[in-house]
Amino acid sequence: MKFVRDSVHGDLQLDDFEVKLADTPEIQRLRRIKQLGFTYLVYPGANHTRFEHSIGTMYLASRLALNLELDDETHSLVRCSALIHDAGHGPFSHVSEGGIDNSHEELTSKLIKESQLGDILSEKFSVKEILRVISGQGPLGDIISGELDVDRMDYLLRDSYYTGVAYGIIDVERLLSNMKLENGLILHGKGVQAAESMLLARYFMYPSVYQHHTTRIVNSMFRRCLAKLLEKGVINPQEIYRYDDIDVIAAARAEENYVGEVMERLDNRQLYKRVYSLKLDEVDHPEEIFQMSPDSIEKSEAEIAQELDVDKDFILVDVPEYPTFHEMTTPVSVNGDTVMLGDVSNLVRALKDARFNHADLCIYLPEEYAEQALKINFLDYLDISH
Incomplete structure (x- = not known):
């Protein structure tokens, strides 16, 4: 058992199996991959790494798994999937993707199959199931790679923190506590405002940080x-x-x-x-x-x-x-019916066109x-x- 002190979430706990995964060269490499590429030339504090983001995503995935009351084995699978979900990122993160044919998700899948990560994961899980979760497939896939996933929650909070740009502040607590798992993640109607804040955060972070x-x-x-x-x-x-x-x-x-x-x-x-x-x-x-x-x-x-x-x-x-904003199609449970977020939020509908302004x-x-x-x-x- 180890604790890692994270600048955004505080003390994060890893069990022995997770430490074994984190200590592999494939995951340690992420310490040398900047989360925002060359954005530190614009915001000098933006020197955070993919490793920090990975453990932060693991923490939020764990919080969500607890709220969803997943069993211990599924909880652990979700945590480990979150920890390794960015293992295939190239140098300077998304900046290098323009020069290659494969997405970082595809490269993560390839890396897991070819490296010791696959061997370690197979000691406890089905590697095929891990790959499905990372790629956003199946009911659990929405947790790591969906419309309102924990990956996005962490990078908005983290990027906002390290750049000093206040737009990335989102109500994570309300989002996590108002989700339920059926065929995928569904947001309770009480969480609509929190979802709107997350969409607004992304909208403002694009011209301020990601597409500065x-x-x-x-x-x-x-x-x-x-x-x-x-x-x-x-x-x-x-x-x-x-x-x-x-x-x-x-x-x-x-x-x-x-x-x-x-x-x-x-x-x-x-x-x-x-x-x-x-x-x-x-x-x-x-x-x-x-x-x-x-x-x-x-x-x-x-x-x-x-x-x-x-x-x-x-x-x-x-x-x-x-400027894609998939959160617009997030399923929302309202009075027993399931509708899309864009159907119940005037703000989301307005952002559908406004996203092209910048x-x-x-x-x-x-x-x-x-x-x-x-x-x-x-x-x-x-x-x-x-």
């Missing part, structure tokens, strides 16, 4: 570096879950020319400048922005670079992340080219209707 304009610039620069490392075979995309932040930074620093130069810029916070921003309401068919293909983006970058007479790698066209397509390039770039009409080079 400077964070997007940094992430775009890093992704271009990572893409080069993957193309050259310096980083193996099929084993991205074996690398940590330090590995990728060291590999990038060792490169010459473009990758090494961009990594030096990131090290010294000499970031590219945003020279163009296209809001969704400025185009006839805004959905086309989200549907731009990699080939279309590369074509636009090449044509802009040719117009400016610069290397095409200096031009970064950044398509916004589609999404924009941006173009970045080095500061030395910014002035001449302002003379061209970027919209002419983008493959969207206007």
Whole structure:
């Protein structure tokens, strides 16, 4: 039995089996993966890791399991699933996902099957059942990967705490105490306001933290570096879950020319400048922005670079992340009937459209080219209707 002191939740207890899982190299690697990638260049306190988030998610999963009155074996299965749910995350968390074909959930499944994690888990559980829970399948899947899951609760609380942004404060106690388990998690009507607060928290955290304009610039620069490392075979995309932040930074620093130069810029916070921003309401068919293909983006970058007479790698066209809010479809129990959260909450319905307010397509390039770039009409080079 061990206790871990967590900055957000306080003392967290792990039994001997959970300690055995946590002490594996696969889970210890998460100590070297920043939860918010390069966001520390915007919010200096955002240096928390995937390991902290994992044990925090385990704690909230345990709290929910107790409220749901799950038996001891199921309770333990849920705790262990939460502890290892992010084992497959690549360096700098979600930032590296743009350069690989598999999601971190798929990579977590692969890692568990190929590593000692699977062997340890099989001592007590069905590995197949663990994988189902982590991937959000079955009645227990909603606890770890659902609309109002404990994973999301922890990262909103944790990211808010470490960035100092107050928007991530949510009423976890009311959420956990107003859930019941049938074919999946169902929220009691008394918990609707708490669910609304969680949705609002996500809505405000996107432009403030997750899609902050400077964070997007940094992430775009890093992704271009990572893409080069993957193309050259310096980083193996099929084993991205074996690398940590330090590995990728060291590999990038060792490169010459473009990758090494961009990594030096990131090290010294000499970031590219945003020279163009296209809001969704400025185009006839805004959905086309989200549907731009990699080939279309590369074509636009090449044509802009040719117009400016610069290397095409200096031009970064950044398509916004589609702002999904699955909480809208959360099942809610009201007077014996089960309805969707969006059906009983005017606030949720309003957010359905408002979630696109902050999404924009941006173009970045080095500061030395910014002035001449302002003379061209970027919209002419983008493959969207206007």
